[in-house]
Amino acid sequence: MTVGTAVSTVLDRDGLDALITLLAEDGRTVIGPTVRDQAIVLAEIGSGADLPYGWGVELEAGHYRLRSRADGAAFAHSAGPQSWKTYLHPQRERQWTADLTADGDMEVREETSPPPSYAFIGVRPCDLRAIAIQDRVLGGGPHADTRYAARRRQAFVVAVECTEPGATCFCVSMGTGPAVGPGYDLALTEVVDGRGHRFLARVGSPEGEAVLARLPHVPADEETAGTARRLVEEAAARMGRTMPEVDLRELMRETLDAERWNDVTARCLTCGNCTMACPTCFCTTVEDVTDLTGEHAERWRRWESCFDVDFTHLSSGPVRASPLSRYRQWLTHKVGTWHDQFDSTGCVGCGRCIVWCPVGIDITEEAHALDAERAAASGDGEVER
Amino acid sequence: MGDEERENGRRPRLAVWKFASCDGCQLTLLDCEDELLALSGKVEVAFFHEAVTAPDEGMYDLSLVDGSITTPADAERVQHVRAVSRRLVTLGACATAGGIQALRNYADVAEFRAAVYASDAYIDTLATSTPISAHVPVDFELRGCPIDRGQLLEVITAYLAGRTPDTPAHSVCFECKRRGTPCIVVARGIPCLGPVTHAGCGALCPAYGRGCYGCFGPSNSTKFPAFIPLLRRDGMNTLDVVRALRTFNTAAPEFDAASRKEELG
Structure with a gap:
């Protein structure tokens, strides 16, 4: 199998469920979208059943409402109240501890607790770019944040292409979506039509390839691949917002x-x-x-x-x-x-x-x-x- | 810890003083169950009516002051408290802003007195409820109704270590976001004072689907002209807005000014 978008396969809902279970069995903390507090939040999920199947969102400036979706889609919602920095760049983290020793000295120990090994399910193309930006900010330069880098290195990223932009979305203006860019292990495009509910899956890394090989899947048929491509293209034409086309x-x-x-x-x-x-x-x-x-x-x-x-x-x-x-x-x-x-x-x-x-x-x-x-x-x- | 105490090798003397309040804030000290033994090992609780049977006279290194000033006698007594305290820290909305009892500042106390008491001959009260800082210099003010246990321990441990307490003065919104609570204003249209309220509670109420009611008082950057239209959008009328601002921190200058402005229309 080639790494990249050339070779693709199709998972059904059971396949996606198997992906989540498999990543959890591999010892990863699986984070994905789920419904809580009348919003689609990011949280630890145990199986595909935790995904927000049948939920969408209505967005406007200063306004967010959950809406049920007749098509039962899991990923047809836009960016939620949190982002992946909640996990990669946590809101509070210990840097070091210090203790007074018997002779009155101070013993300082840098934080060395092992970083969690995450799997992220449903990373939007815009958020994939956001992670890349934080990689540059936090993981690069002369003062790299080693704990960020370690969490990032271990994270398994399942991106999801955007087929349902919100009224507040403008990824086309910023060149970040709705089609997926680089940086994922696996990329999915959700297709729901008369032929069923399925996910076009593409491999972005050797690790992604190894994981996909362990899942029940079938080679992508032309119709599914074509529909997925069309949905993403249509999404690009439905951006709710634009930035001015200037520098x-x-x-x-x-x-x-x-x-x-x-x-x-x-x-x-x-x-x-x-x-x-x-x-x-x-x-x-x-x-x-x-x-x-x-x-x-x-x-x-x-x-x-x-x-x-x-x-x-x-x-x-x-x-x-x-x-x-x-x-x-x-x-x-x-x-x-x-x-x-x-x-x-x-x-x-x-x-x-x-x-x-x-x-x-x-x-x-x-x-x-x-x-x-x-x-x-x-x-x-x-x-x- | 001050240099003097360190040189003497004695434990700093702690006093807890009560003025007009419900006692909830000073009881927070007794609520520090896990830390209480360690605390009593580090400080000598020399004066605390709720916990010490034989109050000790003299100078106190750290005075925690609960309650507001509502009587002439208390206005005198707080001068004494200041005079015998090296550091004076106010605990909570009453001591820091005047408390719920500062609602009297908007009304006629003589009328209240006549309505409540059969005979008001023995009632000697002031026309206003005012914070401790209106009477004596205050070294540090803790917000909240009641105060946060963690912040109380932070103030005491910071004092013992000789450092400044870390009690962020930004909005409660920071705490909702850090906690991962989806904004209840945006996602549910619930009126919430979070955007103008001082952090410190950990955004407790919004986490349970209830709007912040401002019990920590104003944040360090309130924008009422931009904020009040939001309360109205989410269903509050003028009376609702005035009532929302006139609770435990009604006499905090920012809340007071905003509620008076609303009332005038």
């Missing part, structure tokens, strides 16, 4: 003093939800914990956000005290200076920041408005909206 990095650089920042800041709660929901936002802070004996200390790292006024707290006070400076920092970093720092955009077009913003601030709308304001300022009457 966003340049747009951010040229609109730092735009009036629009005042407009969006008036609506922004500075609550931090967008950064926490974003699959690429990676910022953290550290907390030092001591116990009552005073003989034991630990350093933990936890998620932080550029929307927290204390995030930039220095001896003279916060660097970004105004809400405007904090929102602008987030957006200009996400689609602008991220390029300078990490050679790519930090936005994958998943739409989470739009959906999970309680007041529905829309990153694409803000980018379009900044573009329009720039065009108006330069005397260009042609404003794309």
